[in-house]
Amino acid sequence: MSTNAELSHIFNEMSKVLQLIGANPFRINAHANVARILKDMIVDVAELADDPAKLTAIDGIGAGSAKKIIEFVQTGKVKEYEELLDSIPRGLLDVMAIPGLGPKTVKLMWEKAGITSLATLKKKLNSGQLEKLPRMGAKTVANIKESLAFAAKASQRTRLGEAMILAEAIVEFLTMVKGANRVEYAGSLRRGLDTIGDIDILATTTNPAAISTAFRAMPGVQKVLAAGETKSSVRLESGVQVDLRVIDEQSFGAARMYFTGSKQHNVVLRERAIKKGLRLNEYGLFPDDGEHDEPPQKRGVKPVAAKTEQAIYAALDLVWVPPEVREDRGELDVRETPKLIELDDIKAELHAHTIASDGKMTIDELAHEAKARGFHTVAVTDHSRSSIQANGLSPKRLREHIDAVREANERIKGITILAGSEVDIHADGRLDYDDKLLAELDVVIASPHSALRQDAKAATRRLVTALSHPLVHVLGHPTGRLINKREGLHPDLNALIQAALEHDTALEINANYQRLDLRDIHVKAAVDAGALIAINTDAHTPDNFDFLRYGIVTARRGWLTPKQCINAWTKQKLHSWLRAKR
DNA sequence: GCCGTTTTCGGCCCGACTGTTTTCAGTCG
Numbered sequence: 001m002s003t004n005a006e007l008s009h010i011f012n013e014m015s016k017v018l019q020l021i022g023a024n025p026f027r028i029n030a031h032a033n034v035a036r037i038l039k040d041m042i043v044d045v046a047e048l049a050d051d052p053a054k055l056t057a058i059d060g061i062g063a064g065s066a067k068k069i070i071e072f073v074q075t076g077k078v079k080e081y082e083e084l085l086d087s088i089p090r091g092l093l094d095v096m097a098i099p100g101l102g103p104k105t106v107k108l109m110w111e112k113a114g115i116t117s118l119a120t121l122k123k124k125l126n127s128g129q130l131e132k133l134p135r136m137g138a139k140t141v142a143n144i145k146e147s148l149a150f151a152a153k154a155s156q157r158t159r160l161g162e163a164m165i166l167a168e169a170i171v172e173f174l175t176m177v178k179g180a181n182r183v184e185y186a187g188s189l190r191r192g193l194d195t196i197g198d199i200d201i202l203a204t205t206t207n208p209a210a211i212s213t214a215f216r217a218m219p220g221v222q223k224v225l226a227a228g229e230t231k232s233s234v235r236l237e238s239g240v241q242v243d244l245r246v247i248d249e250q251s252f253g254a255a256r257m258y259f260t261g262s263k264q265h266n267v268v269l270r271e272r273a274i275k276k277g278l279r280l281n282e283y284g285l286f287p288d289d290g291e292h293d294e295p296p297q298k299r300g301v302k303p304v305a306a307k308t309e310q311a312i313y314a315a316l317d318l319v320w321v322p323p324e325v326r327e328d329r330g331e332l333d334v335r336e337t338p339k340l341i342e343l344d345d346i347k348a349e350l351h352a353h354t355i356a357s358d359g360k361m362t363i364d365e366l367a368h369e370a371k372a373r374g375f376h377t378v379a380v381t382d383h384s385r386s387s388i389q390a391n392g393l394s395p396k397r398l399r400e401h402i403d404a405v406r407e408a409n410e411r412i413k414g415i416t417i418l419a420g421s422e423v424d425i426h427a428d429g430r431l432d433y434d435d436k437l438l439a440e441l442d443v444v445i446a447s448p449h450s451a452l453r454q455d456a457k458a459a460t461r462r463l464v465t466a467l468s469h470p471l472v473h474v475l476g477h478p479t480g481r482l483i484n485k486r487e488g489l490h491p492d493l494n495a496l497i498q499a500a501l502e503h504d505t506a507l508e509i510n511a512n513y514q515r516l517d518l519r520d521i522h523v524k525a526a527v528d529a530g531a532l533i534a535i536n537t538d539a540h541t542p543d544n545f546d547f548l549r550y551g552i553v554t555a556r557r558g559w560l561t562p563k564q565c566i567n568a569w570t571k572q573k574l575h576s577w578l579r580a581k582r
Numbered sequence: 583g584c585c586g587t588t589t590t591c592g593g594c595c596c597g598a599c600t601g602t603t604t605t606c607a608g609t610c611g
C-alpha cells in the first residue's frame with residue numbers, strides 16, 4: 001500500500017472511532033474529508049511532508065492533519081490514531097460496517113450489552129438481551145441478523161460494466177410501466193466511476209404508486225429495503241442495491257443534480273447557494289426565507305430554478321458541467337463547459353487481439369467490426385512470446401502474422417489495418433522482441449503482464465524504460481490492475497507522465513471494465529501535464545468493442561478532450577505520428 | 583478539524599424512511 005493509501009485508511013478509521021465516541025460531527029467530517037483527499041491524490045504525500053505549509057496549502061488539510069501526516073511519514077505511526085484505537089474494542093469498527101448499524105447503535109450495544117466484535121454480536125443476537133435496549137425491538141434485531149448474513153457473503157462494489165448493463169435493463173423495465181415518463185439512472189453510475197456502490201434510478205410518472213410497486217416486484221429483487229412514497233430501495237439477488245426516486249416533473253433537474261452527486265460537489269453547491277441567499281435541495285433552488293419547520297417545497301415557495309440542471313447552475317452563476325467531472329476537483333471554477341471527449345470522437349482502435357494469440361476474431365473479422373464501428377484504422381496487436389498463457393507469438397510467427405495483416409490491408413477496403421503487437425514489458429523494463437523486429441511493426445503497445453507485485457521504485461523504473469523506448473507508441477494498461485481482483489503496480493505517475501511527454505509516447509486508458517487502467521485520477525494528472533492519451537478496448541471478441549464507452553467516461557472523468565486523444569485524431573495525423581517513431 | 587473579498591471565532595448541507603415511539607432518533611445517501 002502506498003503512503004497515501006495508508007494515511008487515507010488511518011484518517012478514515014479515525015473518523016469512524018470519533019463517530020463512535022460521539023466527537024464533534026464537524027471534526028469527524030474533517031477527518032473523512034482528509035481521507036478522501038489523500039485517496040484521490042496523485043502526488044506521493046510523503047514528498048510534501050518536509051514542510052507543513054505544502055500540506056496546509058491543500059484545501060481541506062489544516063494544521064492538525066498536516067502534523068499527523070508528517071508524524072506518519074517520519075515515524076510510521078500516528079500517536080493520536082493509536083490512542084483512538086486503544087480507546088475502543090477494535091472489533092467495534094467491524095460491527096459498525098454492518099448496514100443499518102451506525103455509531104449510536106453500536107455504542108449502545110457496546111456499553112449496555114457488552115458487544116465488542118462481530119463474534120460477540122452473533123452470540124448475543126439470539127439471547128433476547130438486545131431487544132431490551134432502548135429503541136431496539138424485534139424488527140431491528142431481525143434486520144441486524146439479515147444484514148449480518150448478507151455482509152458475510154457480500155462482495156465488493158460492482159464494476160462499471162456490470163452496473164451499467166443492469167441499470168439499463170432496469171430503466172427499460174420501468175419505462176414500460178403505465179404512466180412512466182422519464183426514467184434514467186443517476187448516482188456514481190452517471191458520473192462514470194469505475195465501481196458502483198448502488199444504482200440510483202430517477203423516474204417521473206403520472207402514476208407514482210404503479211412504478212414504485214413495479215420496481216419493488218421486478219425480477220431479481222431479493223429483498224425490499226425501503227418502501228416509501230417517493231423512495232424505494234431493493235436488494236437484488238446479485239447483492240446490488242438499487243434505489244428508485246419518484247420525482248415531480250417540475251423538479252427533475254434538481255433531482256438529477258442531487259442524486260448524481262458527488263456528495264462533495266453537492267455540498268459545495270449548497271454552500272454557494274447559501275452565500276447567495278438561496279438554498280438548494282433535491283426539489284429545487286429556493287430563496288432562503290428564514291427558519292421554518294417545513295422545507296420550502298412543502299410551503300409552496302416558488303423555486304428560482306428546478307426543472308433543468310442548466311438553469312440551476314446558471315442561477316448559481318456557474319456553468320453546467322458534465323456529470324463525470326462533478327467531484328469537487330476544480331469543476332466549479334471553470335468559465336465554460338469543458339468540451340470533453342465523446343464516444344463518436346473515436347476513430348481508431350489501436351489495441352486488439354486475433355486468433356493468432358488469445359483473441360476470438362480472425363484479422364478479417366476484426367477489420368470488419370472496426371469498420372462497422374466507423375473507424376478509419378484498426379491495429380492488430382497480438383501478444384508477444386512471453387505471454388505463454390495467451391499464446392503469444394514467437395518472432396517467426398509474428399513475421400508471418402505481419403504478412404497476413406499486410407495482405408488483409410491490401411484486400412479489405414474502407415479501413416486501414418495496421419500490423420502491431422502488444423509487447424510484454426519484462427520486470428526490468430526490457431521488451432519482449434528485439435528492436436529489429438519491433439521496427440517492422442506499425443504500432444507497438446508495450447504492456448506489463450507479469451511481475452505485477454514489484455515495488456513502486458522498480459515498477460517506475462520498468463515503465464519509464466518502456467515509455468522511453470524509441471519504438472514504443474503506447475504504454476498499455478500501465479498498472480496492470482484488475483478491479484476487485486488485483487491491485488497491480490503502484491508506479492510514480494508523475495515520473496511516467498514526464499517520460500511520456502519527453503518521448504512523445506501515449507498512455508493508454510484500457511477500456512475493458514475489469515481494467516480501466518489508467519484510472520480517472522491518473523488521466524486527470526496526465527491531461528493536466530499535456531500528455532497524449534490512447535483509449536483502446538483491448539478487444540478479444542467483436543462485442544468487446546462495446547467496452548469503449550467505459551473508457552470514454554473514464555477519460556471524461558480525467559477531463560480528456562479529443563485533441564489529446566490519439567484515437568480521435570484524423571487518419572493522416574494519427575498515421576504520421578505513428579510513422580515518426582519509425 | 584477547517585476556514586475566512588463580511589469573520590482568527592463561530593460557524594459548518596439536506597431530506598426520506600424505518601422502527602420504536604406517541605413526536606422522533608438513527609441511518610443512509
